[in-house]
Amino acid sequence: MPPAPSQLAYIPFVSVENMMRLVHSFGIEKLLLELTDAVEADYRRWDLFEKTPRLASHSQEGVIELMPTSDGEAFSFKYVNGHPSNTAKGYQTVTAFGLLARVDTGYPLMLSEMTLLTALRTAATSAMAARYLAPKDSKVMAMIGNGAQAEFQALGMKAVIGIEEVRLYDVDPKATEKAAKNLRDSGLRVVACSTSQEAIQGAHIITTCTADKAYATILTDNMVGPGVHINAIGGDCPGKTELHKDILSRADTFVEFEPQTRIEGEIQQMDADYPVTEFWRVLSGDAEGRNDARQITLFDSVGFAIEDFSALRYIHAKLKGTDFFQQIDILADPDDPRDLYGMLQRAAA
Ligand code: NAD
Numbered sequence: 001m002p003p004a005p006s007q008l009a010y011i012p013f014v015s016v017e018n019m020m021r022l023v024h025s026f027g028i029e030k031l032l033l034e035l036t037d038a039v040e041a042d043y044r045r046w047d048l049f050e051k052t053p054r055l056a057s058h059s060q061e062g063v064i065e066l067m068p069t070s071d072g073e074a075f076s077f078k079y080v081n082g083h084p085s086n087t088a089k090g091y092q093t094v095t096a097f098g099l100l101a102r103v104d105t106g107y108p109l110m111l112s113e114m115t116l117l118t119a120l121r122t123a124a125t126s127a128m129a130a131r132y133l134a135p136k137d138s139k140v141m142a143m144i145g146n147g148a149q150a151e152f153q154a155l156g157m158k159a160v161i162g163i164e165e166v167r168l169y170d171v172d173p174k175a176t177e178k179a180a181k182n183l184r185d186s187g188l189r190v191v192a193c194s195t196s197q198e199a200i201q202g203a204h205i206i207t208t209c210t211a212d213k214a215y216a217t218i219l220t221d222n223m224v225g226p227g228v229h230i231n232a233i234g235g236d237c238p239g240k241t242e243l244h245k246d247i248l249s250r251a252d253t254f255v256e257f258e259p260q261t262r263i264e265g266e267i268q269q270m271d272a273d274y275p276v277t278e279f280w281r282v283l284s285g286d287a288e289g290r291n292d293a294r295q296i297t298l299f300d301s302v303g304f305a306i307e308d309f310s311a312l313r314y315i316h317a318k319l320k321g322t323d324f325f326q327q328i329d330i331l332a333d334p335d336d337p338r339d340l341y342g343m344l345q346r347a348a349a
Helices: 016-026 028-043 084-089 115-133 150-161 173-182 245-250 258-264 280-284 305-318 340-348
Strands: 008-014 055-058 063-070 074-082 096-102 108-113 140-144 165-169 189-192 205-208 215-219 229-232 241-243 252-255 297-300 326-332
Touching: 008 016, 016 028, 016 108, 016 115, 016 305, 028 115, 028 150, 028 280, 028 305, 063 305, 074 305, 096 115, 096 305, 108 115, 108 305, 108 326, 115 150, 115 229, 115 280, 115 297, 115 305, 140 150, 150 165, 150 173, 150 205, 165 173, 173 189, 205 215, 229 241, 241 245
Parallel strands: 008 108, 140 165, 140 205, 165 189, 205 229, 215 241, 229 297, 252 297
Antiparallel strands: 008 326, 055 063, 063 074, 074 096, 096 108
C-alpha cells in the first residue's frame, strides 16, 4: 500500500513534454523576451549571488558539470553534459536537468528538465548581452553551427534585438538544411550559406555555436571587420575554443564570471592579464558596453549558473494556475520528522 499522502512532500516536476506545452502556450518569442528580462534582472543583483566556477568532470569524450548558485532565498543547481561526439551516435551534445530549492528549509521547490530550458536560457543570455554590445539597429545575424541551439539563438535575437535576417552555416549541410526548414515560418529571412565567409557577409552579429573538442578556428582575424558583435558560445570547456586569438587582441571582451571563463572560454588562449569585463558591470554602470561604432565587441559566453537559476525561477512562477507539471514525491517527509523509520514500517503494514 502506498504511504498516505500526508507522509509525502510533493513537488512539481516539469517533464520535457510539459516544458514543450508551456513554451507553446506562451509562444516562444514572448517567452524568450521575458526570460531575457529575468536573466538581466538577476545579473543586476549580481552581488547577492553565491558564485563559483562550475564543477566539471572531464573525460576523453566530453564533460559532465554541476552548476550551483544561491541568492540567499533560493538555491539551484543544474546537471549538464557536453559531448561533441554524441550526435554521431544519435545522442545530443548537451542534455540537462535542474533543481530549485528553498534556502530556509533546504526543501526542493521544483525539479525540471533543462535540455530545452538551457537552449532557451542560452538564447536569452546571448540576447541580453547583444542588447548592450551589438551595433545599434542590428538587422543581420550570422549563425555558425546549426545544431540544437541554433534556432533558439536566432529567435532570441529576433525577439529581443529585432534581427530580420539570419545567415546559416555549418560544416554539415544537413544541419543547415534542418535549421533553415525549422525557421521557414519564423518571420526571419533565412539564407543558407556554403562557407562561413559567406555567412558573415553583412552580419552585425556573428554567433558561433559549434561543437568540437578542439582548439578550432571558426573565425580567423581577417574575417572580422570593424563594428561587429561576436557572440561566441560554443567554446565552453578547456581545450575547446572557436576564435583565432588575433581576434581577441582586437576585441573588447565581455564575460559572465571571470574565474570560470578563464578556464573554459575563448580567453583560455590568452595570457592571464588579458583584460576582460564581467558583463554585470555594464548593467550596473561600472563599465561601458559598446562605445564606438567601429569597436569589435566579443561576448565570450560559457554559460553561468545564475542564468539557470533565473530560468528555473521563471518557469516555477509560470507553473501557477497551469497543469504543466506532475507532482512527484521526491522527498520523504514523515508527520513526525524524527520518525523516518516509523514511516517505512507503516508503509509495509
Ligand atoms: P550540436 O552538436 O547540436 O551542434 C553543433 C553543430 O556545430 C553541429 O551541427 C556541427 O556540425 C557544427 N560544427 C562543428 N564544427 C564546425 C565547424 N568547424 N564549422 C561549422 N560548424 C561546425 O551542439 P549544440 O547543442 O548546438 O551546442 C553547440 C555548442 O554550444 C556546444 O559546444 C555546447 O557545449 C555549447 N553550448 C554553450 C552554451 C553556453 O551557455 N555558452 C549553452 C549550450 C551549449
